[in-house]
Amino acid sequence: MYWTKNFIPTLKETPQDAESVSHQLMLRAGLIRMLISGVYSYLPLGLKVLNNIELIIQQEMCVAGASQLLLPALQPLELWQATGRDKDIGEVMFRFTDRKGRKICLGPTHEEVITELVKNQVSSYRQLPVVLYQIQTKFRDEIRPRFGVIRACEFIMKDAYSFDKDEEGLKKNYQLMLDAYKRIFQRCGLDFLVIAADSGLMGGSVSHEFMVPALVGEDLVMECPKCKVNKGQNSEHEEDCPKCKVVFSRINAIEVGHIFQLGTKYSVSLGAKYLDSDGKEKPMVMGCYGIGVSRLLPAIIEQCHDSDGIIWPDEVAPYRAVILPLDVTNNEIMSRSLDIYQALKKENVEVLFDDRDERAGVKFKDADLIGIPLQIIIGKEGIKNNTVELKVRKTKERIVGAKEEIIRQLIKK
Amino acid sequence: MYWTKNFIPTLKETPQDAESVSHQLMLRAGLIRMLISGVYSYLPLGLKVLNNIELIIQQEMCVAGASQLLLPALQPLELWQATGRDKDIGEVMFRFTDRKGRKICLGPTHEEVITELVKNQVSSYRQLPVVLYQIQTKFRDEIRPRFGVIRACEFIMKDAYSFDKDEEGLKKNYQLMLDAYKRIFQRCGLDFLVIAADSGLMGGSVSHEFMVPALVGEDLVMECPKCKVNKGQNSEHEEDCPKCKVVFSRINAIEVGHIFQLGTKYSVSLGAKYLDSDGKEKPMVMGCYGIGVSRLLPAIIEQCHDSDGIIWPDEVAPYRAVILPLDVTNNEIMSRSLDIYQALKKENVEVLFDDRDERAGVKFKDADLIGIPLQIIIGKEGIKNNTVELKVRKTKERIVGAKEEIIRQLIKK
Numbered sequence: 001m002y003w004t005k006n007f008i009p010t011l012k013e014t015p016q017d018a019e020s021v022s023h024q025l026m027l028r029a030g031l032i033r034m035l036i037s038g039v040y041s042y043l044p045l046g047l048k049v050l051n052n053i054e055l056i057i058q059q060e061m062c063v064a065g066a067s068q069l070l071l072p073a074l075q076p077l078e079l080w081q082a083t084g085r086d087k088d089i090g091e092v093m094f095r096f097t098d099r100k101g102r103k104i105c106l107g108p109t110h111e112e113v114i115t116e117l118v119k120n121q122v123s124s125y126r127q128l129p130v131v132l133y134q135i136q137t138k139f140r141d142e143i144r145p146r147f148g149v150i151r152a153c154e155f156i157m158k159d160a161y162s163f164d165k166d167e168e169g170l171k172k173n174y175q176l177m178l179d180a181y182k183r184i185f186q187r188c189g190l191d192f193l194v195i196a197a198d199s200g201l202m203g204g205s206v207s208h209e210f211m212v213p214a215l216v217g218e219d220l221v222m223e224c225p226k227c228k229v230n231k232g233q234n235s236e237h238e239e240d241c242p243k244c245k246v247v248f249s250r251i252n253a254i255e256v257g258h259i260f261q262l263g264t265k266y267s268v269s270l271g272a273k274y275l276d277s278d279g280k281e282k283p284m285v286m287g288c289y290g291i292g293v294s295r296l297l298p299a300i301i302e303q304c305h306d307s308d309g310i311i312w313p314d315e316v317a318p319y320r321a322v323i324l325p326l327d328v329t330n331n332e333i334m335s336r337s338l339d340i341y342q343a344l345k346k347e348n349v350e351v352l353f354d355d356r357d358e359r360a361g362v363k364f365k366d367a368d369l370i371g372i373p374l375q376i377i378i379g380k381e382g383i384k385n386n387t388v389e390l391k392v393r394k395t396k397e398r399i400v401g402a403k404e405e406i407i408r409q410l411i412k413k
Numbered sequence: 414m415y416w417t418k419n420f421i422p423t424l425k426e427t428p429q430d431a432e433s434v435s436h437q438l439m440l441r442a443g444l445i446r447m448l449i450s451g452v453y454s455y456l457p458l459g460l461k462v463l464n465n466i467e468l469i470i471q472q473e474m475c476v477a478g479a480s481q482l483l484l485p486a487l488q489p490l491e492l493w494q495a496t497g498r499d500k501d502i503g504e505v506m507f508r509f510t511d512r513k514g515r516k517i518c519l520g521p522t523h524e525e526v527i528t529e530l531v532k533n534q535v536s537s538y539r540q541l542p543v544v545l546y547q548i549q550t551k552f553r554d555e556i557r558p559r560f561g562v563i564r565a566c567e568f569i570m571k572d573a574y575s576f577d578k579d580e581e582g583l584k585k586n587y588q589l590m591l592d593a594y595k596r597i598f599q600r601c602g603l604d605f606l607v608i609a610a611d612s613g614l615m616g617g618s619v620s621h622e623f624m625v626p627a628l629v630g631e632d633l634v635m636e637c638p639k640c641k642v643n644k645g646q647n648s649e650h651e652e653d654c655p656k657c658k659v660v661f662s663r664i665n666a667i668e669v670g671h672i673f674q675l676g677t678k679y680s681v682s683l684g685a686k687y688l689d690s691d692g693k694e695k696p697m698v699m700g701c702y703g704i705g706v707s708r709l710l711p712a713i714i715e716q717c718h719d720s721d722g723i724i725w726p727d728e729v730a731p732y733r734a735v736i737l738p739l740d741v742t743n744n745e746i747m748s749r750s751l752d753i754y755q756a757l758k759k760e761n762v763e764v765l766f767d768d769r770d771e772r773a774g775v776k777f778k779d780a781d782l783i784g785i786p787l788q789i790i791i792g793k794e795g796i797k798n799n800t801v802e803l804k805v806r807k808t809k810e811r812i813v814g815a816k817e818e819i820i821r822q823l824i825k826k
Contacts, residue, residue: 096509
């Protein structure tokens, strides 16, 4: 992909209204732009990272045995009234009346809708378990949106739901999801903590949160400085580690995932029953499993950056390499750069070609800012010595070599 | 993928409230379910077709030189007031006030939002042209939703926008898009007509519609029965073909795409100007290009079905093949079926495995209903003769042969 065709509006200055490093870098690297407070457009580079994260999630959901579907954003308020959550959730849910007088809300989550769907299709124990997920846009009327897409009014979530005959089945699917979540966040390049948590508004008993330690995190995790055990902020208000008898430290963290053993709260209130092998009608036993997909972008950036910009982990990087011809008016430089571009495309390496007529300094700064793992630099000196330079964004390691050698190195790396 | 893991709730009976063949088949084949009138969930099989259509669109948009981004559904009403379209569009746009008192609407289209975005990032002729597109969920408060997802309140669109220095640039991008659209609809397996059309609410001069002839189509296309020339319904109210002097026939059609040379309507009203090489400030010259992505499902089904069910064209089919072991309690049948399943997966053939404990008749009927191009049938007779049967859904052609021969045929087909 050519830079000039790709709409990457980088910014030299740090935007003043962006409080967190990730918000600043997402704006400066041209990943997002604000439409109104709490509502953002994802520009091509940001969308590519989102798509990479979604692909990881899809692969791991498949391993966990979940099938993908797509539920609507428009939901009838009645369903929320049936579970009583219309009151619990309060003003955070957008509500309005349509032309026909129907009371509609914009889905902040989909427990009601999926339960209603499965209830109408599943009637026998032979059809269970059912495990479904979607990656979809959700809405929250946030009174105070913050930190760019970390707390936004419109955001992308992965939400999965399991329907089982009994607690035993639920526990099995819960464990499969917990394992899948660990793999997902590992592949996203994150350091994260898994915390036993409170179920809150969702209901149910057992629940785990996936927390990414970060200065701007709005959640608190307690950690014993000695044995490193972690606890959620609200867990029994302990002040000391029961084992080591030392005071817990507090760690700020961003919640990127939350999974719940819901039990029968939704299936009972919405009548999602099945006929068991013993001839009795029983409510389905449910679990739900959420990931804040769009929130993963800033969470990754909070952990993966330096003073020059973003350092994308390999699996989520928008491109594997960026090619920097340092003078686009020099035919030799451009011809060698295009050779490398074609060679890498042939090997199915995702590569960005900085074809802008800009000074070398601008290109270097922007390449570091947008954080693509590998930079291939072609300048006058390289042409003279018949070499090409490969720079690793993360380590700043530089390798100079013949064109073929650098291409080989890059495919290997 | 195993059928029992994939949530494909097929229906034997034709749903009474579904008026069109495509709506009936989408319900019966387990592609969609209604949540409320005009609002649908896409089940796994329906989502797979949607994803295939989206991939075709992404590939052809790339050829046309467009970059993908993602714009928000929540839009400030002010932007619509600035172009005057808040009045033009009337009640079809969902509107509400959020907690902070902001007047919000749910985007039925994105000319205003994209113009505002590009205006803030582009200032010089050197940055033009810019061609961007998204595949995104849109909303319309339809007073009378019809035919399932053909006219729905929540639907998926591909909308592209071009920004050029002048009319010449616009015409070039318009032609690139027109060509891309033809390739997209061809790859979707559609017979379609390209009609010079009225620009209506969008503004601008030149515009073309892409029409799929279908009995339930709500648009009318005029066609000369002799020379086959086509015209839109509103084109000057002609009643005879001017060349052949015979009365036009009327063809019902579904509009699946519409492209517009917008000119400067939006850039003038929203102030999207650039500095030209002559030092003068000029408004950008815009085009916009829409495809009704979710509407393509029923449009394809209207053209591609028989009395037994859907016949998916190859490129959009949810799976390439479905394997039907006719008795899942028979070890020989299951073992041979699984061999074939593994062999095809190894060749990266997308394949569905009907592992349901159902009678052969049910499996045959469901396989025809869901319309996967190739069926591989393994029964007792095959085990006896050491053969496998391949059935082509469209032609009903049957080929009986050794397992290896059938796999070879299938990969080739």
